[in-house]
Amino acid sequence: MPGLTCSFAAAADHLRDLGFAPELVSAPASARESGDALATIPRGAAATSFAEAVTTGGVITAGLPVRSRDPGLIAEAGSRLSAMSAVVTSEGLGTTLSPSHTALLLAGTGATVLSALTCRDRNRVALEGELAALADIGVAGVLAVTGDHSSSAGLPGTSRIGTTTATMTEPVFDLDSPRLAALARRAGLFVAVVERPAAPPSSCRPSRLALKASAGAELVIVDLNGDLADLATFTDALAATGAALPVLVSVPVVTTDAAAVHVATAWAQLVLSAPGVSGVHLSALVDDTDPTGLGTQGLGAVDVLVRMATQLREHLERVPPPPRVEPAA
Structure with a gap:
């Protein structure tokens, strides 16, 4: 981004020396005394159940492809996706329902x-x-995400005027993904994070992910830009850090093209058989400019993901997932 420097990319080697301590997210004394600090909450039934599913392997999650603010459409999508291991919501730069509101609608469908x-x-x-x-x-x-800077060209809500990137939002970044992961664990929630192994500096990505694990992350969704050999290189490097972090591989799906869906399904089957992989995350690529203005085309994408998940479960019945690779001592 013009005028902005990424400290991670500029001094990546320092990441290997970083550690995480609970004190990094300790609430101020005044907040603790007043009761305003986030309380330590016991882990709930849903978090416990999902953690057990991740340990077993063969996890199939799906992103929520409905971009509408219509509660009825969101609930309908949740109902159709209820057989997934989990529905993973996302946050764009546009106006959406709050994460907790969306979660309430989805959880209400089971x-x-x-x-x-x-x-x-x-x-x-x-x-x-x-x-x-x-x-x-x-x-x-x-899913604890630091987030891309809102001035990144190509993000929704941004525009390029000459050499200047204009945005309708101002970034906050009061916390980052590791600190948010630690707070989420304090709240009794299961914590997933994301990683892009091919993003530069790629050699430091496993160490970066290990830092998130030390902060409380329990699962990583990998945005893979490569083949099975690249995936094996990354999972081996992650295991070498000692981070006991199950891996889900994100599988992009062009849901409007039958041939593309077939290719995505075949790729997901290959990934599910790869060592060190606990499952897949199905990510529908949908057109955000729905001509109806209601996001109803997202329901079509939901149905495609459900059919894919059914085929993948049938595949897992024939070809069970490999045993999980334990990290180095």
Whole structure:
């Protein structure tokens, strides 16, 4: 991004020396004395159940492809996706329902929910409020994301004027993904994170992910840009860090093209048979500019993901997932 420097990319080697301590997310004394600090909450039934499913392997999650703010459509999508291991919500730059509101609608249909929380858009107080609400609702967990800077070209809500990137939002970044992960664990929620192994500096990605694990992350959704050999290289490097972090591989799905769905299904079957992989995350690629203005085309994508998941479960019955690779001592 013009005028902005990524400290991770500029000094990546320092990441290997970083550690995480609970004191990094300790509430101020005044907040603890007044009772305003985020309470330590016992893990709920949904979080416990999902954690057990992850340990077993063969996990199939799906992103929520409905971009509508219509509660009825969101609930309908949740109902159709309720057989998934979990429904993973996302946060864009546009106006959406709050994460806890969306999670409440989905959980009400019986769906297991991992609610995405992005540090880009909220300060610590707002994030703790969402965590408290999600814990009260009883969702399984969160996807703790630092988030891309809102000035990134190509993001919704941004535009390029000459060499300047204009945005309708201002980033916050009061916390980052590791600190949010630690707070979410304090709230009794299961914690997932994301990683892009091919993003530079790629050699430091396993160490970066190990830092998230030390903060409380329990699962990683990998945005893989490569083949099975690249995946094996990454999972081996992750295991070498000692981070006991199950891996889900994100599988992009062009849901409007039958041939593309077939290819995505075949790729997902290969991934499910790969060592060190606990499951797949199905991510529908849908057109955000729905001509109806209601997001109803997202329901079509939901149905495609459900059919894919059914085929993948049948595949797992024939070809059980490999045993999980334990990290090095």
